[in-house]
Amino acid sequence: MSAEVVPLRPRQADNASEASLGPIMALTAGGMNAVNSVILERMQSDIPLIPSLAGHLIAGGGKRMRPMLTLAGAALCGYHGTRHHKLAAAVEFIHTATLLHDDVVDGSEMRRGKATANLVFGNPATVLVGDFLFTRAFELMIEDGSLKVLKILSAASSVISEGEVDQLTAARQIETSEERYLGIIGAKTAALFAAATRVSAVIAEKSEAEERALEDYGRNLGIAFQLVDDAMDYDSASSEMGKGKGDDFREGKMTLPVILAYARGDEDERAFWRDAIAGHRTSDEDLAQAVRIIERHDAVNATRERARYFAHRAIDAIATFPAGEARSAMAEAAEFAVARRT
């Protein structure tokens, strides 16, 4: 599958669902082994609770999209060193720390198909091990020694935490606009994707324009990725994707499917959303009702359509790089971000 050359042109909607992560996984398989070794080695500590808790989430899988994108970006840039292994591990540690803190913040109980770390180990340990992984991420970056890379990834980390606080502020606010929502996911999700891909151009010593191109790819892909995550939380056709279905609904998060259904709805439906987002409708039947209203207004599909727009911008952002396995795999990963059902 890795040898198959995927055309750069965005696929049409009717066959995009065939897109897979196969090519990008094949492209980065060797490097990801090295990255996984770094991850396992650097999550160790003399305090046994740390690797237990970190391993609960890290060993629990996940697609490791972000480090894979750093590796793919490096391949696209023709980079042949090994610096990207530590940096990709740092990116994954930042992401993992964020997930641990997110689950505490949201009081989540399911993640990647299993009980969350906060449920198993408690909030206190989960907060602290998140901090630990975050410091380990910085240690890895400092070992790499590039201040430019450090600036990119620390700025992204700062933006992520601002985005998380912003999301918290917007929760249960029915008047949240699509614009504000895009700002939030741009910060909390896309900033790390953008940094993860940009650093690959930096270590390959590519031009500023190429750095920007890879950053644009990452940012747009990140937005697409989060849009689809948010769509799936209300998609009756999506399988359980690990996190507890309906979590966004019960937490009163104003994600795009809700924003669109509210905007497109009649007065009765809007009253339902006001109630639900305020936290007064949390039963399974309320969730089923939410899914029905969202389906009625085609808001899951509309959210996926928005995601497709960003995925195509991602693909076009790297159009100036030479055609080949890396560019094709990255294009297909963007299509996959939109088409995936899990």
Added chain:
Amino acid sequence: MSAEVVPLRPRQADNASEASLGPIMALTAGGMNAVNSVILERMQSDIPLIPSLAGHLIAGGGKRMRPMLTLAGAALCGYHGTRHHKLAAAVEFIHTATLLHDDVVDGSEMRRGKATANLVFGNPATVLVGDFLFTRAFELMIEDGSLKVLKILSAASSVISEGEVDQLTAARQIETSEERYLGIIGAKTAALFAAATRVSAVIAEKSEAEERALEDYGRNLGIAFQLVDDAMDYDSASSEMGKGKGDDFREGKMTLPVILAYARGDEDERAFWRDAIAGHRTSDEDLAQAVRIIERHDAVNATRERARYFAHRAIDAIATFPAGEARSAMAEAAEFAVARRT
């Protein structure tokens, strides 16, 4: 007061109680204004909740011991630049982030004489703003641009989070030894003091030996500081020091006063401690009983004696630096760490 030369020799116990922070505050007053400006500027964000929450704790005062020590160390090294302002602010941000997460982890309700941020703003926002301040700390260090400084402060951050997890693991464990307790406070408190003073030698381009001397000063002072903090939580003669008195007792923390009182106690007293540390004795009368047992075994004074040992090691660590206002002020700060009642 700043002009008064304090003798380097450790004061005798009977007049050490006159030691004050006056000299070190006078020594660093100008620099601390610059540090406070950096702190206020860098805690800003477009997300209004961030400066509100951060300001709640930061504007709430605190002695700002750690940044003051960075500045004092720079003065001791004859440093005349301005790099220490940003770095001292970074140190304070790391400390503030740790306090925010600590209060969430401990469920604390009082800090520096006022309601904790987690009580006012909730745990979710407090965790996330802690993350934000932590990333801001790294941004400040990266702006400074020294990989050596970054390594020192990020290693300290990593050790702090390990120490916090270790403390969590030791909580409610009656068998915690003095040795383990010293390991925990060495990590959770002294590592940042040590890094804060070491970086002053680094930016002043002093020798490795001088770096180590300042690091030893900071580490020993940090241990003394934490020992006295822990003593005051059971000291009937100490005024309210901002944090809720008896917090350590109710959280089942095995601090040195308890470790000593347990070791020195009879079987009835040990039974009391086993019950209390397990969480079965949390009333005001139970706390009063704990204070009485600790007094009976002179465990507060014994803890202060241990602190005096570390303070004197701190003072001796910088004995090779030239005598003068900076060294005297730093010596008196170490005496103060032991003698303080708030």
